[in-house]
Amino acid sequence: xxLETKPKKCIQPGCSFxxxxxxxxxxxxxxxxxxxxxxxxxxxxxxxxIPESTTHIIPSGDDLQENELSTITYQFxxxxxxxxxxxxxxxxxxxxxxxxxxxxxxxxxxxxAGCLTPIAxxxxxxxxxxxxxxxxxxxxxxKSFEFSYLHLEVRHRSLLFKSQHLLFADINGEKFQRAxxxxxxMSTLGxxxxxxxxxxxxxxxxxxxxxxxxxxKANIISTIERALQNQLLVGKERLNLVITKWDKIxxxxxxxxxxxxxxxxxxxxxxxxxxxxxxxxSRSLNPNVKWGEGLDVFLDKCLSQGNPKQxxxxxxxxxEIVREFQRFKYHD
Amino acid sequence: xxxxxxxxxLLGLPATGKTSFLAALYYYLTSNLPDRKFIxxxxxxxxxxxxxxxxxxxxxEEIDRTVTQIDSSNKEVLLHLEDVDTKTxxxxxxxxxAGEHFVAQFTNRLWEKEYKHEVEKASxxxxxxxxxxxxxxxxxxxxxxxDDDFEEVEELEPFKIEEVPTQIMLxxxxxxxxxxxxxxxxxxxxxxxxxxxxxxxxxxPLDWLQYNLPLLYQYLISNPEKFxxxxxxxxxxxxxxxxDDLEKERLASMDxxxxxxxxxxxxxxxxxxxxxxxxxxAQ
Numbered sequence: 383x384x385l386e387t388k389p390k391k392c393i394q395p396g397c398s399f400x401x402x403x404x405x406x407x408x409x410x411x412x413x414x415x416x417x418x419x420x421x422x423x424x425x426x427x428x429x430x431x432i433p434e435s436t437t438h439i440i441p442s443g444d445d446l447q448e449n450e451l452s453t454i455t456y457q458f459x460x461x462x463x464x465x466x467x468x469x470x471x472x473x474x475x476x477x478x479x480x481x482x483x484x485x486x487x488x489x490x491x492x493x494x495a496g497c498l499t500p501i502a503x504x505x506x507x508x509x510x511x512x513x514x515x516x517x518x519x520x521x522x523x524x525k526s527f528e529f530s531y532l533h534l535e536v537r538h539r540s541l542l543f544k545s546q547h548l549l550f551a552d553i554n555g556e557k558f559q560r561a562x563x564x565x566x567x568m569s570t571l572g573x574x575x576x577x578x579x580x581x582x583x584x585x586x587x588x589x590x591x592x593x594x595x596x597x598x599k600a601n602i603i604s605t606i607e608r609a610l611q612n613q614l615l616v617g618k619e620r621l622n623l624v625i626t627k628w629d630k631i632x633x634x635x636x637x638x639x640x641x642x643x644x645x646x647x648x649x650x651x652x653x654x655x656x657x658x659x660x661x662x663x664s665r666s667l668n669p670n671v672k673w674g675e676g677l678d679v680f681l682d683k684c685l686s687q688g689n690p691k692q693x694x695x696x697x698x699x700x701x702e703i704v705r706e707f708q709r710f711k712y713h714d
Numbered sequence: 715x716x717x718x719x720x721x722x723x724l725l726g727l728p729a730t731g732k733t734s735f736l737a738a739l740y741y742y743l744t745s746n747l748p749d750r751k752f753i754x755x756x757x758x759x760x761x762x763x764x765x766x767x768x769x770x771x772x773x774x775e776e777i778d779r780t781v782t783q784i785d786s787s788n789k790e791v792l793l794h795l796e797d798v799d800t801k802t803x804x805x806x807x808x809x810x811x812a813g814e815h816f817v818a819q820f821t822n823r824l825w826e827k828e829y830k831h832e833v834e835k836a837s838x839x840x841x842x843x844x845x846x847x848x849x850x851x852x853x854x855x856x857x858x859x860x861d862d863d864f865e866e867v868e869e870l871e872p873f874k875i876e877e878v879p880t881q882i883m884l885x886x887x888x889x890x891x892x893x894x895x896x897x898x899x900x901x902x903x904x905x906x907x908x909x910x911x912x913x914x915x916x917x918x919p920l921d922w923l924q925y926n927l928p929l930l931y932q933y934l935i936s937n938p939e940k941f942x943x944x945x946x947x948x949x950x951x952x953x954x955x956x957x958d959d960l961e962k963e964r965l966a967s968m969d970x971x972x973x974x975x976x977x978x979x980x981x982x983x984x985x986x987x988x989x990x991x992x993x994x995x996a997q
Contacts, residue, residue: 438825440890482853485881487928494929495936496889500882501875508873512852515871537936545936665853673853 443501445530451549454498454533460547462576463684465624466609467583468601469555472626472664476583477532477550478507479664480681483674488539490678492685495545496535503532510665529553529573536685546685551577562604565612574614578688579622581660581680582606586627589640599644603651615655622683623648623659628676629666658683719805721835722994725887726842727880728813731907731950735842735987736791736810737771738950738975740764742987743793747972751992755803756794764791774955774966806991807835819890820883821875833894838901838994841888844908848880848927881929888933892940901997902934902941903990909947909976911954918980919945942997946990947978 441453454460465473481503484494497503509516529551537545551573561568574580584602588594609615623645631637649656660683662676724732743754758764770777793806809832819825825833892900906912906919915922923945924931934943952974955962965974975985986992 436827438827438830440819440823440825442823443820443886482851484932485851485879485929488932493932493936495933497885498889500878500886504875504878504882505873507851509870510853512854513871513877514873516854541936541938 441498443499444505445502445552446499446533446549447528447530451531454547454549458535458545458547460533460549461578461684461688462549462551462573463579463581464551464574464577465581465583466558466574466605467555467626468559468585468598471555471583471585471588472662473552473555473583474506475510475664476624476626476662476677476680477552478503478510479674480534480677482507482510483677486674489536489674489681491539492536492681493539494535495537498533498535499531502530527554527557536681548684558605559601562601562608565608568608568612568614571609571614574609575616579684579686580615581622581624581683583624583626584644586625586631586640586661589625589644590630590634590636595643599647603648606652606655621652621655621657623656624680625659625661626664628661629663629668629671629673631661632663632671633668719807720837720995721807721832722838722840722991723832723836723891724808724810724840724842725816725891726813726844727816727847727883729847730813730842730844731905731948732813732842733767733777733810734771734950735905735907735948735990736808737764737767737777738987739991740768740793741772741971742975743795744768745972747970747985749986750798750988751986752795752797752988754794755796758791758793760791771950772966772971774951774962776956804995806995816887817876817883820878820886825890825894830894833891834896836891836895836900837897838903838997839888839891840903840905840990840994841884842905842907843880843884843927845906845912845922845926846908849877850881851879879929881927884927884930885933888941892937899938899940899942901994902943903994904934904943904945905990906945906947908949908951908954909978910949910952912947913949913976913978913983919947919978920980922947944979944990944993946993947976948987948990949974949976950987952976 446454465476467473480489481494481497481500483489488494508514530553532550532552534548534550535545536548537543557567557571561571582602582605584598588598606615606621615621625631625640625645631640645659658679660676660679662680663671663673664677666673666675724736726732740754742750743752767777791808791810793808794803795806796803811829815829888902892898904919904923906922909919912922917925923934934941951965952968953961953965955965968974972985972987975987977984977986977989979989
């Protein structure tokens with residue numbers, strides 16, 4: 383018997399591999415807890431001494447990596463949401479504000495119903511809190527150049543429908559800047575094909591300043607064109623355009639200027655691509671605009687039926703699973 | 715009547731009144747209070763521990779784990795109870811676990827296997843909250859502080875997992891307790907302790923939860939398939955015993971310590987300290 387044909391046993395606490403054949407980490411090739419079993423010569427059932435652990439691991443509550451998503455998609459159909467935008471356009475702030483807003487009460491018609499990544503949300507929200515001793519309502523920037531994911535479960539207040547699960551993809555905004563420059567980089571954003579909803583974020587504060595707004599507009603147009611060129615938006619009926627930092631636009635009373643400079647030209651350039659335009663103030667020091675304004679519309683959009691409708695991990699036969707969400711990784 | 719065993723968990727972050735409740739409950743079970751719902755028909759094996767915390771409670775002393783010389787691990791408490799009306803006898807198992815243990819569960823993301831087995835056996839949960847120990851986040855956007863009012867600080871405070879808002883911690887703790895137990899929905903008796911400090915607001919406990927811990931409230935009412943919820947306001951001491959010597963003296967000098975109990979269930983106010991467990995038992 384060769385090593386390759388020998389059975390494996392998992393010694394990771396909490397993993398059901400030994401009974402189901404499914405690796406908890408989702409990657410049997412690299413899993414450090416799988417051990418080859420040395421069979422005795424008569425090939426009878428091996429006796430493996432697996433050390434008894436006294437502890438039981440519960441999930442980290444932090445950002446989920448791609449190979450961990452099946453722990454959610456295996457149980458629940460989920461809408462995958464991707465935000466596209468340059469650094470500091472407000473992606474992480476929007477995610478953080480979403481959970482912060484639920485701290486105060488329901489968002490629109492939806493109640494908070496659960497979260498498997500509370501620590502990931504809390505980290506992002508930290509520097510917007512008084513406790514951080516930050517002077518500005520800032521948020522932790524996403525450092526990773528690989529996508530990580532946040533989970534949120536919400537439920538309609540009527541309780542007439544089941545809970546809905548959302549997976550939010552997050553990545554350093556520089557990744558999109560790089561994708562602007564090269565097809566190679568853009569093709570690593572294959573996740574866009576699997577997103578139920580894509581939101582293109584434009585920093586409202588940047589759009590107010592003549593020195594920067596032209597570059598921002600050009601970069602967003604370039605990103606969309608390159609994504610179209612790489613067939614990443616095939617089948618997407620609508621992209622959602624989000625103007626962030628609405629509080630600053632309102633304070634400057636410049637909505638008309640932004641409409642004529644940015645929104646209308648973008649709609650004309652991509653006449654069938656954009657649906658509704660969202661204005662969001664994830665944070666606000668403007669007394670006329672409450673922080674969190676626009677989040678209800680954003681959440682409604684995230685929960686609406688997208689294309690693909692939902693990501694899921696299906697069990698086809700015993701021991702055979704298809705991770706539909708993860709296909710992009712292997713088929714791109 | 716045949717005996718059967720009911721196993722409940724008392725959950726709560728540090729200083730949320732779990733042990734005071736247990737002490738007051740033991741007094742209730744072993745005293746001659748009128749209209750008791752349950753009595754102790756057989757002495758508990760944990761009588762030494764129960765007497766110790768009950769004596770401290772009756773003298774309005776703070777029940778501190780260093781005083782009772784209990785380590786921070788589980789303290790299993792087994793009570794032999796009889797329902798006064800039905801004469802049904804049962805064993806009530808309630809491990810008294812330090813609140814620090816639950817904080818550690820959240821921060822370390824580890825459970826002792828032994829604790830996991832406790833959870834698997836549970837047929838109900840009593841979750842304790844202390845209104846004065848709730849950690850809410852304060853957003854800079856919710857403050858009206860000018861930049862000039864900020865003290866100059868050399869370094870920003872880094873994120874500390876143990877300092878996340880109470881609601882976040884409790885939702886996470888409840889979620890993994892639900893995942894690991896075997897009853898669905900699991901009865902959850904939510905006990906808002908030190909209710910004497912809240913009672914002047916004349917608010918029902920469920921409404922208090924909605925206004926003061928909206929995220930936790932949403933989580934619980936959105937998951938009726940996971941939790942059957944009842945919220946109680948409970949004061950085991952009947953008043954403030956810390957930093958208020960006059961109040962402490964008044965409470966300690968009462969002829970009948972059981973008169974100190976304040977229990978609010980909906981709009982009903984009574985002295986039935988065992989109501990949260992009575993409700994769990996009935997589920």
